Amino acid sequence: MDTNWPIRVSDLHKSFGAIHAVDGISLRVAAGEIFGLVGSDGAGKTTTLRLLVGALWPDAGEIAIAGYDMSRQAEQARAHLGYLSQRFSLYEDLTVLENIRFFAEVRGLSTGEWLPRSMEILDFVGLAEFKDRRAGQLSGGMKQKLGLATALVHRPRILLLDEPTTGVDPVTRQDFWQLIIRLLNPDAEDGVAVVISTPYMDEAARCNRIGFMRAGRFLLEGPPSALCATLEGRILELRGQPLRLLRRIAGQDEDVEDARAFGDRLHLRVREKRMKAVLRRLPRRIRAGGGSLDDLRQVPPTLEDVFIDLSEDVL
Amino acid sequence: MLNSRLRSIIRKEFIQILRDPRTLAISLFIPIMQLFLLGYAATSDVRNIPMAVWDQNRTPASRALLDAFRAADYFRIAYDVGSEAELRTLIEMGRARVGLLIPADYDLRFLDGTAQVAMVLDGSDPTVGSTALSAAQLIGQAHATRILNERMQRAGATFSLQPPLEVRTQVWYNPDLVSAYFMIPGVIGMILYAITSMLTATAIVRERERGTIEQLIVTPIRSWELMVGKILPYVILALLDTLEVLAIGHWWFGVPVRGSLALLLALSGLLLLSGLGIGLYASTIANTQQEAMLISWMTLLPGIFLSGFFFPLEAMPKVLQWVSYAIPLRYYLIIIRAILLKGVGAAAIQNEIIALAVFGVAIMGAAALHFRKRLD
Numbered sequence: 166m167d168t169n170w171p172i173r174v175s176d177l178h179k180s181f182g183a184i185h186a187v188d189g190i191s192l193r194v195a196a197g198e199i200f201g202l203v204g205s206d207g208a209g210k211t212t213t214l215r216l217l218v219g220a221l222w223p224d225a226g227e228i229a230i231a232g233y234d235m236s237r238q239a240e241q242a243r244a245h246l247g248y249l250s251q252r253f254s255l256y257e258d259l260t261v262l263e264n265i266r267f268f269a270e271v272r273g274l275s276t277g278e279w280l281p282r283s284m285e286i287l288d289f290v291g292l293a294e295f296k297d298r299r300a301g302q303l304s305g306g307m308k309q310k311l312g313l314a315t316a317l318v319h320r321p322r323i324l325l326l327d328e329p330t331t332g333v334d335p336v337t338r339q340d341f342w343q344l345i346i347r348l349l350n351p352d353a354e355d356g357v358a359v360v361i362s363t364p365y366m367d368e369a370a371r372c373n374r375i376g377f378m379r380a381g382r383f384l385l386e387g388p389p390s391a392l393c394a395t396l397e398g399r400i401l402e403l404r405g406q407p408l409r410l411l412r413r414i415a416g417q418d419e420d421v422e423d424a425r426a427f428g429d430r431l432h433l434r435v436r437e438k439r440m441k442a443v444l445r446r447l448p449r450r451i452r453a454g455g456g457s458l459d460d461l462r463q464v465p466p467t468l469e470d471v472f473i474d475l476s477e478d479v480l
Numbered sequence: 481m482l483n484s485r486l487r488s489i490i491r492k493e494f495i496q497i498l499r500d501p502r503t504l505a506i507s508l509f510i511p512i513m514q515l516f517l518l519g520y521a522a523t524s525d526v527r528n529i530p531m532a533v534w535d536q537n538r539t540p541a542s543r544a545l546l547d548a549f550r551a552a553d554y555f556r557i558a559y560d561v562g563s564e565a566e567l568r569t570l571i572e573m574g575r576a577r578v579g580l581l582i583p584a585d586y587d588l589r590f591l592d593g594t595a596q597v598a599m600v601l602d603g604s605d606p607t608v609g610s611t612a613l614s615a616a617q618l619i620g621q622a623h624a625t626r627i628l629n630e631r632m633q634r635a636g637a638t639f640s641l642q643p644p645l646e647v648r649t650q651v652w653y654n655p656d657l658v659s660a661y662f663m664i665p666g667v668i669g670m671i672l673y674a675i676t677s678m679l680t681a682t683a684i685v686r687e688r689e690r691g692t693i694e695q696l697i698v699t700p701i702r703s704w705e706l707m708v709g710k711i712l713p714y715v716i717l718a719l720l721d722t723l724e725v726l727a728i729g730h731w732w733f734g735v736p737v738r739g740s741l742a743l744l745l746a747l748s749g750l751l752l753l754s755g756l757g758i759g760l761y762a763s764t765i766a767n768t769q770q771e772a773m774l775i776s777w778m779t780l781l782p783g784i785f786l787s788g789f790f791f792p793l794e795a796m797p798k799v800l801q802w803v804s805y806a807i808p809l810r811y812y813l814i815i816i817r818a819i820l821l822k823g824v825g826a827a828a829i830q831n832e833i834i835a836l837a838v839f840g841v842a843i844m845g846a847a848a849l850h851f852r853k854r855l856d
């Protein structure tokens with residue numbers, strides 16, 4: 166048994182009628198590693214995670230969790246599994262503590278164990294003072310933290326999180342990531358293997374490895390730095406006024422493949438080896454077109470640039 | 481047998497039941513309501529039929545006839561009217577179900593033996609109509625016989641007139657033919673069968689509807705533990721309901737408990753298997769609580785009609801009688817009526833017990849095989 170890879174998945178398929186929700190996913194995640202499933206709505210992230218926890222039955226493919234074959238030894242595997250579903254799936258009519266207690270006990274924590282462990286984990290996620298509140302009366306962010314606490318109460322070696330920060334305020338998002346990173350403890354022997362799904366590129370950048378998903382497949386897979394390296398030397402950042410005019414002028418340049426607003430600036434993706442030419446002629450064209458240029462320079466590519474590039478290849 | 485996972489599920493389920501006033505009300509209150517509704521309102525005893533009388537004669541003779549009607553508690557002389565139109569209006573409005581017309585020459589024709597009275601009936605409710613008709617005929621005949629006898633005695637006859645034949649009926653087990661005796665065992669059967677099945681179906685589907693099933697799936701809870709843990713609290717509620725209805729039936733409606741209570745409870749457990757099995761099966765098909773309700777109700781309703789709950793089995797067409805053999809509630813109703821009213825032991829109802837057990841195990845088994853701890 167290969168327990169060096171807490172998560173091993175090969176050539177996974179799942180269809181709903183004519184929709185191939187998951188269409189050939191293979192994946193390995195090591196202890197202490199965060200793997201990001203990155204993609205927009207309908208890419209197949211949730212279906213992939215549901216297959217991993219055994220909530221759905223795959224049409225084809227193999228899944229091994231903590232060394233156990235999910236098709237035959239799901240219950241053994243689940244003893245090591247923590248899962249936070251995309252939709253809040255705890256009991257709204259139970260209190261915070263009752264929820265944790267229930268999920269701790271059904272996972273085999275004894276009467277003596279569950280209370281100290283639950284309080285420890287509630288402290289960890291910052292919900293200790295709300296322990297007697299009904300789960301239905303928590304805010305969105307607190308619900309997600311309770312979900313995380315519940316998924317962690319039995320100290321799982323494998324943690325699967327489905328869009329844990331979608332619909333959560335930015336401060337809580339930060340908190341949430343701090344929690345996950347503290348959990349990981351990559352240096353220890355028994356670090357947790359995490360798979361997290363997200364539509365956000367800034368979150369993807371925090372993962373050790375990511376898979377860009379679309380239509381049930383990985384378009385690209387690897388560490389964020391390696392993925393960004395594929396666009397090295399091809400991204401320009403442009404600042405000036407007015408942005409819409411600058412975008413039109415830049416877009417008309419024969420060597421600019423894509424011009425897109427990133428907040429108050431533009432990112433231009435330039436054809437390979439054409440960086441110098443663009444840097445030379447674009448300021449001239451902007452001034453001729455009546456725009457004002459504040460800054461134009463080469464920047465390191467972000468994951469968002471990579472994602473945009475990928476999306477266009479496929480469309 | 482109760483491992484810690486099972487215990488946790490059961491405790492969680494009870495907390496949820498107690499925090500959900502609607503479910504609690506349904507499970508504890510509806511049975512009582514049904515009991516009173518069916519024990520009183522839907523009773524098929526015909527008593528105190530309101531009657532309107534147009535007495536054009538108004539003599540001691542006509543009053544004697546009315547007294548005869550009053551004496552039998554089938555009729556209640558509710559209106560004394562002065563015209564046929566008035567009588568018609570009362571019957572049309574439903575105030576009176578029966579009208580009695582006594583002609584002006586009643587006492588005179590009485591003497592020569594040609595007296596006639598007219599009876600008008602509202603036939604829109606056949607049960608009431610036919611009961612009223614036969615009751616009126618009986619009362620009339622008895623009255624006539626008595627008067628004849630009186631007259632013969634006065635004329636010096638030494639014998640009295642007796643009809644050559646009399647059928648004497650003697651009713652066993654339920655001598656007053658109180659329909660509550662018939663209904664209350666039925667209500668208990670229905671609660672065990674229908675209410676528990678709907679409660680379990682919705683309780684399981686609620687997990688799916690609210691998404692909590694997704695978190696349950698990922699725990700090491702076994703499929704059978706989830707099934708048993710979700711069902712057991714409702715079994716306990718159902719047995720509480722049974723005792724509750726039985727107690728009210730006994731102390732309020734006076735239904736006798738002649739047989740063994742322990743035997744009855746044990747056999748109620750057998751019926752529960754069928755009811756819960758249907759609920760469990762419905763929960764595997766339905767996606768929402770409404771759907772679950774609907775599916776179990778659609779399955780249960782024809783069964784309840786064909787079980788002999790409302791109508792005696794013998795009064796149904798042959799085909800439907802055959803169909804009724806496929807309905808577990810049928811056997812239970814025979815069993816519970818036999819135990820409560822006749823006080824029989826297991827031996828007298830062994831065929832029904834076997835049938836009930838076979839259905840229970842089959843339905844529950846089929847549902848359990850269909851029950852999956854998965855989303856698809």
Ligand SMILES: Nc1ncnc2c1ncn2[C@@H]1O[C@H](COP(=O)(O)OP(=O)(O)O)[C@@H](O)[C@H]1O
Pocket residue numbers: 181184185186204205206207208209210211212213
């Ligand atoms: N239970 C289901 N039945 C039918 N189609 C589904 C079901 N679950 C997901 N899908 C479809 O599969 C595709 C992938 O969905 P999902 O895995 O939820 O994507 P994501 O989580 O990335 O948004 C979508 O087209 C979705 O409509």
Ligand SMILES: [Mg+2]
Pocket residue numbers: 210211212251328
């Ligand atoms: Mg999703």
